Amino acid sequence: MIKILSYCFYDITRGYWISIYLSFYLFLGFGLLFLNNDISSAIITLMNIVIYLVPFISLIFGLTYYYSSREFTELLLVQPLKRKTIVLGQFLGVSICLSLSLVFGLSIPFFLVGAYNIENIFDLFVLIVLGCFLTFIFTSISYIISIMNDNKIRGLGYSILIWLFLSVIYDGFLMSFLIYFEQYPLEKISLAFVLLNPIDLARTLMILNLDISALLGYTGALYKIYFGTFNGIIVSSIILFIWLLAPVILMLRIFKKKDF
Template sequence: MILKVLKYSFHDLNRSRWSAVYLLFYLALGSGLLFLNNDLSRAVVTLLNVVIVLTPLIGTVLGITWFNNASEFTELLLAQPIRRTTIILGQYLGLSLALSFSLVVGLGLPFLAYGLIRSTAIFEFLLLLGVGVLLSFIFVGLAFAIALTHENRVKGFGYAILAWLFFAVLYDGLFLIALVSFSEYPLERFALIATFGNPIDLSRILILLKLDISALMGYTGAVFARFFGTPLGMTLSLTALLAWCALPLLHITWKLRRKDF
């Protein structure tokens, strides 16, 4: 059943041209970047900036608007003998998969055309795509959770944008203020834990350390590289990202159990 809802949402999004526009955007970005600069690893660094800011934003905005637009259909479905969680999770998966598909195909095609397979940057690129996909899932989930919590659509939209703004910008601001004001203390452990508190930061650090920026960071860098460089650190941070995916879902199922439609 969940697959059916998933398929429906996936196709609905494709019909609405949103994912097509999104796909075309990534296609243009990928090929434009590689056209201007043939260096694949440089392009990965530039893409990093785009992917970690844009995939959460698109995930949040599309998540909340699509959920609100589909509310009538959702109510119709709810009248049928289908579990609530099945419907909402199906929609969630459909939307996230559609966005991830656009990302992977949109960036994957130009990079494949420019000889990704033979390049040394292939691992970094795959990591970037993986992180982008995870971020899509996380932020679509967040948007759904917010939409379910707030009946008022405008309010819900506002909160969703605020959530994105918090993770993309404000969090780092607070982070920086904390680092600067406590600079007399050893901060490596704090910095390490603080990155886990924000999926965007965690993704950014994961990729930057693979691009060997760790040497710039002196002692902190060594601590980070030792942590993220080991299989354990890598597994732990991917687990953390998956946990970030699960968190909104837990909230959604909890909300659905007690919500009165």
């Protein structure tokens, strides 16, 4: 698997799209730090961008990479390698490349500008870790979509739809649901709804960590009430881990039976 991962990593890092992705974060980081005197508010702004952008880029990049390397995947499949090894190697290669762009793109501006306050470093660290989680989760989802759809346009359509649903529509549905059934006790149900959406989960986790009551929202506030800040972070982290593993397991199962 390491061989596949390293060729995939090498192939992606030689391409210009990954450089554009890295440059975007560098530009964003420097821009926000120069425009904002307050590093905490720069981190909050970054969070709002990262939470939505990372899933989108991971979905599109994962999808594009899978489709463009389809013929080569076929060549790898006729080598004495297990299917699991091939798909895991490629998936990890894509995810690690995207995650490293995020890590370097966000941390370099902060360290160059001199944001050495421990609290800020910890907040930035949490943001980067959550960004990496989202990268792995959505890259695996993009692999599931592309393995299941040979048609690139359809795959792209599903990816955009999933991103739109999880980042925008889901919250709208949840809000409507809560308003419509407001006379019922919905706290636990709405908590469960948050757990079903990795973007919401990451956002809640980040806001709990930043301890900004104004940004918590209904579900975030519930988290705080039910679990307290510390327990809320632990529960959300466990669920994020489940979110990390479940799509990978599904991806492996689908790939095992895939016809090329």
